[in-house]
Amino acid sequence: MSPTPASPRRLPRGVGSLALLAVLGGLFGFLANWPHYEGLILMLAGVGAGGALQRLGPSWVRAFAPVAVVVVFTAVALESPLGLLPELVAGGGGVAVLLWLADDPGRPAGGVARAQNTLGIPALALGIAWASALLLPSSSASLGVAVGLLVFVIVAVAYLFGRPTLFDHEEPSPS
Amino acid sequence: MPAGRETLLRWRPRAYLLLGAAALLLVVAVAERNPVPLFLALPFLLAGPAAALAGPRSTPHLTASRNQAGSAMDVRIGGAIRSAERVDPRDLFVELPRPAGLTETARPLFERTRDEVRFRLSWRAAEPAMVTVPAPRVVWRDATGLVERSTTLDAPGLVVERYPPELLRIGAIKLRRTMVLPGETLSRQIGPSGMFYGIRDAAPNDPPRRINWPASARTGRLLANEFQVDRTGDVLLVLDARGTELGPVVDDRLLSVSRAAAAGIADSFLREKARVGVGVFGEFLDAVPLGTGRAQRDRVRTALLNARLTPPGAPSERCAISLSRYFPPGVTTILFSTLVDDTISDLLPYLRRRGFPVVVLSPSPLPVLSESTILSAQDEAVAARLSRLLRRDRIASAWREAPTIDWEEYWSLGRFVEFLRRPGTRRLG
DSSP states (O other): OOOOOOOOOOTTHHHHHHHHHHOOOOEEEETTOOOTSSSHHHHHHHHHHHHHHHHHHHHHHHTTHHHHHHHHHHHHHHTTSSHHHHHHHHHHHHHHHHHHHOOTTTOOOOHHTHHHHHHHHHHHHHHHHHHHHHHHHHOOOHHHHHHHHHHHHHHHHHHHHHHHHGGGGSSSOOO | OOGGGGGGGEEEEHEEEHHHHHHHHHHHHHTTOOOHHHHHHHHHHHHHHHHHHHHOOOOOOEEEEEEOOOOEEEEEEEEEEEESSSSSSEEEEEOOOOOOTTTEEEEEEEEEEESSSEEEEEEESSSSSEOOOOOOOEEEOOOTEEEEEEEEEEEOOOOEEEGGGGGGGGGGGGGOOOOSOOOOOOOEEEEEESSSEEEEEOOOOGGGGGGGGHHHHHSSEEEEEEEEEEOOOEEEEEEEEETTOHHHHHHHHHHHHHHHHHHHHHHHHHTTTEHHHHHHHHEEEEEEEEOOOOHHHHHHHHHHOOOOOOSSOOOHHHHHHHHHHHHHHTTTEEOOOOOHHHHHHHHHHHHTTTTTTEEEEOOOOOHHHOOOOOHHHHHHHHHHHHHHHHHHHHHHHTTTTTTTEOOOSEEEEEEEEHHHSSSTOOOOO
């Protein structure tokens, strides 16, 4: 009688997305303009802190887990060098942050699958932007145009944040 | 805020975090003329609107089913929440408010499937209770936790009733006319239910099921059946909801205990087809006139659930006068009163003068008061003895006007039931 095959061991939930975040974040920190790998250390520390807060802390502490990760990404971006690879890694890191948020072990499983639209739209926009940067001739003028477009996007997003009713298909009930 | 605004989409704090970080990265990119921060900012900027667009675009409509189990102190509530729309139950955050008077014995258990969210709650009733379990609060939240939406929920009402087990059989007691407890003797009522009594000419408003069709065919005219119901008597339950010097917290707990006992007594007597009426006296009297049947049970339950504590000061005479407008004198009256001060105790002579034979069931405040200790153990013991002496004096004073049962052990009403069963032979209190 053949022995029963052992079921494959599965990683705890959220570890995969955290590892991806650590790899992309570490690479982003490694590419930063710091001489002694401070970017790498800072990024790993931030991601590690975010992961620890997300898993170990009480509910009110868990709410601060994204803060640690977003702050270190923003800090490292201040010292990031020019180049196509840092651009790609930065964008990929941003999507990885969203992926990590969706793979929260404190919530029901399958968060990444349910968030595919939320992740897909920024990833698609990132792909278009990076392909444009790769294929189109770069100049300071194109950077200015990109900045102008981004300002427009920020204003539009800020407007959407202030008017959540725009996302509704129903009329609010009269008070 | 208008009610309609609450049903709209809301941004969560992490959405503002991402937007703020994106704005900062934009400033950095422009200042340093470096496009790398722009690439990092792009996913942060788009995630919020993408989450809002990917989720439900209107308020999700949900339905909930709930049931309760357990007995005595144990309260177990189970249920499920379903969505008729394309909302994944795994994105629903369910908050289950716990009514006052019930404590949690285990953490709520949730089980999420593709169709519904099932939940199980384990609570404990420290005292007899009759409380409405609030409907669950459900919020849809996207998987990344950036946006959320309120939902509308259809949840049938759920009332938890826990009262001493002796009350289950109290309705079987035949209320007799005695010296100390003049109540109703056995009476008969001709009506639409009970044992067959006879045949009469049908009235135009008689339903078809009351028509005796064979007899009608023989006589050539419509005849209807009549039935006879034996009633054990009429019972009036009066809750004194006036506040006392004990303060609103203690008063509210004692009123809750009284409410539960009243519900148990009413339920038991209504099962035996007796007529039950309820009066809740706060500032004024809220009365449910005598009646029987399921509809009366619902009316009594609603009146008891709506009973609220009122500020002290309402004159006792007003209660007696109001009761005489709704109820005939002579009906067996069970008064729930703490008898804490003279104003409350004054009600007894007024009721007696108006012809209501009263039995007082007085929930004692001593168990509630003994929960909070502010003195040393020795002083607490002395204070407890003094309180007990004062309480005995109050009960003895009340006994001069009406039989009074001091209800100190909230989960036991054996003495009260025994008194109703043998009113002439026992003197308790």
